[in-house]
Amino acid sequence: MNESEPAGHAPEAATAELVVVGCGTVVPEADRAASSYWVASPGAGEAGGTRVLFDCGPGAVQALARLGLPWGAITDLAISHFHADHVGALPGLFFALRHGLAQPRSRPLTVWGPGGTRRFFERLASTYGDFVLNPGFPVLIEELAPDEGRDLSGGPRLEARKTPHTEESVAWRLEGGAFSFGYTGDTGPSRELGPFMSGVSALVCECSLPDSQATDNHLSPASVAGIASAASPRLLVLTHIYPHFRTGHDVARLVAEAGYAGDACLAREGFRVTLTNR
Template sequence: MTAARRPADELIVAGCGTVVPEGDRAASSYWVSMGRARILFDCGPGAVQALARLELPWGGLTDLVLSHFHADHVGALPGLFFAFRYGLEEPRLRPLTVWGPAGTRRFLERLAGAYGDFVLDPGFPVRVEDVTPGEPRTLDAGPLLEAHKTPHTEESVAWRLDGAGTGFGYSGDTGPSTELGPFMRGVGALVCECSLDDAHASDNHLSPSRVAAVASAARPRLLVLTHVYPHFRKACDVPRLVAQAGYSGDTCLAKEGLRVALTNR
């Protein structure tokens, strides 16, 4: 399916896995089209191949948004920039903006030191923006991007993206937060991690009851559960557990190729 046939504003799941390798899913990676913007949220291992399988126009990305620097969320970045440099039929000239939490520029500079200058110089301008939570930024293509600090790593953030009558929220990896739900209130789709069951959840990840609390405050049009560890996902009906924990809204499990129109309520 060509990009021209897709709705103007939508989410396409490219990767929804965890640090555990699985043959049917790449790690965290979410493609969002909003107006003229083509944005990739995180770029975990396997994401570049998933973008190709889904026939997404990865060479035309306008923005790359990072939630934190764990390998299952950024492990495919060197491959993506290597493909930008050598894998396009026609050289790209348009700039790419990389948005991330504090330390993003330093992180990319270290990647360039390890892999090569193509990480920051793939043949076109790469602008790197360290974003302060609570300070919305406007993308060149129009949507408004805002970060929210999350309890996972020192730098980790969740993201909200808003356009004209449309919105997208991405929790990244996060522990319990009473502020995350209000931050995401009213988005068309909320991609929210639900790593483990309530009995085994750690302080830096969410479980069904914790997700239910976030979603009940956010009230998205659709809650998309992601980053679910395979042993949990295979043993339980995770959306049902979220519902039993008190959230009555529409909920689904993420899978590669899932497409969601981003129309707000």
């Protein structure tokens, strides 16, 4: 997946891989789309592996194309919550899946989300058109309750955990045996997220604001350090950092100074990391 390929025709990666598609916030920035993360894992036989898109914020569809990712072959879409900077590009994605592929798609697409996801898609369809729910192939909508897990068609298991951000917001953990991946979505400080993310290959964790501006529905370096220290991921990827914070501070250093001793880096568009538990 390191070379650009036409949509829907990229070869499967030999190992699971995370690609940062968008890592921005509600503040528009020229060099990054809003929240969106691609995790692809190989498969055998008819399953053919999984290509999961976590959130789809504004600019994500164009970023998928810039990065050469096979957007037309997404198998699963996981939504953390319904704020516009995490779901704003969904109408464009489904319009592209309906009209933008050289070869029409037939494989189902499964949408995973918290309670209210089906109603959210029904409202999108009533506003934008039937292509949202009927793009020419089956769209399966599955709502996961907090602490619930389900197996994806390609093999990995997806689990949800409630986060203190909105009424419905959840964090996600994707477990594939040889790899694991965690995504906090947007969240405030939480004692549950560290154990939930324990030992993941990579933890994509929001770090919106400095400690001096800490809130109860977003994370700052001190609260990130607490979650990450409890989780002990192989790599901590800091994301959803408001630009005034990111450009004025060394955010990874602040997380380290707050007590996190593991490897950490800042997300950027196109950042790739191999996911492995070994």
